[in-house]
Amino acid sequence: MGLLDGKVAIITGAGNGLGEAYAKLFAKEGAAVVVNDLGGPRDGSGSDTSAAQKVVDAITAAGGKAVANGDDVSTMAGGENILKTALDNFGQVDILVCNAGILRDKSFANTSEQDWDLVVKVHLKGTYCCTMPVWKWLKDNGKPGTIIMTSSTSGLYGNFGQSNYGAAKAGIYGFMRVLSIEGRKYGIRVMGLAPGAYTRMTSDLPSQRDREPDPMALPENVAPGVLYMASDLAADHTGKVLGVSSRGVREIRMMQTDGFNPNRPYTAQDVADHAGEVFFQDLEERTSKSA
Numbered sequence: 001m002g003l004l005d006g007k008v009a010i011i012t013g014a015g016n017g018l019g020e021a022y023a024k025l026f027a028k029e030g031a032a033v034v035v036n037d038l039g040g041p042r043d044g045s046g047s048d049t050s051a052a053q054k055v056v057d058a059i060t061a062a063g064g065k066a067v068a069n070g071d072d073v074s075t076m077a078g079g080e081n082i083l084k085t086a087l088d089n090f091g092q093v094d095i096l097v098c099n100a101g102i103l104r105d106k107s108f109a110n111t112s113e114q115d116w117d118l119v120v121k122v123h124l125k126g127t128y129c130c131t132m133p134v135w136k137w138l139k140d141n142g143k144p145g146t147i148i149m150t151s152s153t154s155g156l157y158g159n160f161g162q163s164n165y166g167a168a169k170a171g172i173y174g175f176m177r178v179l180s181i182e183g184r185k186y187g188i189r190v191m192g193l194a195p196g197a198y199t200r201m202t203s204d205l206p207s208q209r210d211r212e213p214d215p216m217a218l219p220e221n222v223a224p225g226v227l228y229m230a231s232d233l234a235a236d237h238t239g240k241v242l243g244v245s246s247r248g249v250r251e252i253r254m255m256q257t258d259g260f261n262p263n264r265p266y267t268a269q270d271v272a273d274h275a276g277e278v279f280f281q282d283l284e285e286r287t288s289k290s291a
Contacts, residue, residue, distance in 0.1 A: 001030075002028065002029035002030030002031075003030070003227060003233065004026055004029040004030045004031035004231060005029075005030035005031075006030065007030065007031045007032075008031065008032045008033075008034070008086055008091075008092050008093050008094050008095070009023075009031045009032070009034070009093075009094065009095035009097065009230065010033075010036065010082055010086055010093055010095070010096045010097070011023045011026070011033060011034065011035060011036065011099060012036040012037075012099050012126070012130055013036065013037055013073075013099040013100030013101060014033075014035040014036055014037055014052065014055060014099065015037030015039060015052045015055055016037070017219050018195055018219045018222060018223070018226075019035075019097070019100070020219065021218075021220045021222065022097055022099065022223050022226050022227075023055055023059065023066065024055070024058065024059060024062075024064075024223075025220070025224065025227050026227065027059040027062070027064030027066055028062070028064065029227060029231075031065075031094075031095065032064075032065035032066065032089070032090045033064070033065070033067075034066070034069055034082060034086045034089070034090075035052045035055045035056050035059075035066050035067070035068050035069065036069040036070070036071065036073065036082050036085075036100065037049070037051050037052035037055075037069075037070065038070055038071070038073070039051050039052070039070065049068060049070035052068040052069065052070060053068045056068045065090070069081070069082050069085040071085075073098075073100045073126035073127075073129060073130050074121045074122050074125050074126040074129060075129060076129050076132070076133075078130075079129035079130040079131075079133050080133045082133075083133040083134055083137060087137075092143070093134055093137060093138070093145065094144075094145050094146065095145065095146045095147075095148075096130060096131065096134045096145070096146075096147045097148045097226065098126070098127040098130050098131065098149045098150055098172075099150050100122060100126055100130075101122060101123050101126075101150065102118065102119060102122045102123075103119070103162075103165060104118060104119050104164060104165075105161045105165065106161060107161050108163045111164055115164055116163075119164040119165050120164060120167065120168045120171075123150075123168035123169060123172065124168040124171045124172060127172050127175060131147055131149070131179070134147065135147070135183075135188065138186065138188055139186050139188070143187075144186075144187035144188065144189075145187070145188050146188075146189045146190075146191070146229070146234075147179070147183075147188065147189070147190045147191070148190075148192075149172050149175065149176045149190065149192055149193065150169075150172065150192075150194075151169045151170075151172045151173045151176070151192045151193065151194050151241060152165070152166070152169040152194055152195075153196075154166040154169055155167070155169025155170035155171075155173060156169070156170065156194060156241070156252055173192055176191070176192040176239070176241070177192075177239055180239030180240075181239065183238065189234075189238040190238055190239065191229050191240060191241070191242065192240065192241035192242070193226060193229065193241070193242060193244060194241055194242070194243045194252060195222055195226070195243075195244050195245065196217070196222070196244070196245035196246075196247075217245070217246050221246035222245060222246055225242065225244035225245075225249045226244060228249070229242060229244075241253075255280075257277065257278065257279065258277065259277060259278055260277045260278050
């Protein structure tokens with residue numbers, strides 16, 4: 001018995017890297033998988049469906065069920081066709097993993113309007129375009145389901161040179177939070193994912209350049225955490241972001257301090273005088289106080 005026996009999963013951006021690892025593991029655990037990938041380089045130019053077909057061939061050779069799809073996630077027609085591929089081939093959908101993405105990393109002053117628009121379109125709008133058809137199908141058919149949206153620590157914490165990517169990933173976090181609330185009455189779980197792995201998307205980042213990849217950081221060592229999120233093992237959880245890497249899995253939360261609460265009209269100087277209550281103490285301050 002596999003964790004996803006009888007389930008149908010759509011995984012976008014599954015021709016390489018993390019998406020490929022998710023697709024192969026999900027199929028091994030019993031899911032029929034729609035392997036979506038537009039193909040082409042990581043900057044979003046061009047297309048080549050052979051990557052998706054290669055993953056499908058590997059899954060079917062191992063005895064699993066999968067079908068390739070090469071539609072563009074960033075259009076509503078593409079999202080609808082991805083769902084249609086699932087319904088035409090497998091008759092249902094139970095799981096959607098929005099994983100497709102591109103990078104156009106530059107410092108903000110060097111980010112063109114096209115760089116901004118393309119990254120936001122693929123990540124944020126692409127998540128919307130793929131989620132809407134699946135959401136409507138699950139809701140209209142009274143079916144429970146699980147939707148996993150890929151955010152990033154670049155959107156949750158920030159990262160130099162990724163203003164477009166970080167903005168899109170922060171938007172996905174907000175999108176996930178809202179849909180997790182709306183989905184409760186329909187039995188639709190919505191989770192956020194902030195993955196960490198060595199892939200073609202990260203291979204030439206400054207921290208990785210000229211270094212051999214850590215074998216532990218390969219996508220197949222991250223996929224089990226995402227399998228957990230998609231399976232009934234996580235049935236009690238929705239609206240949460242998990243940081244998933246080969247080193248482990250952790251929940252990431254947005255938090256607030258107790259704050260300055262005078263319960264009377266206050267001035268800017270009052271806020272400044274109580275800044276220690278307004279702001280979180282940084283690690284160095286916390287460490288020095290606890291020493």
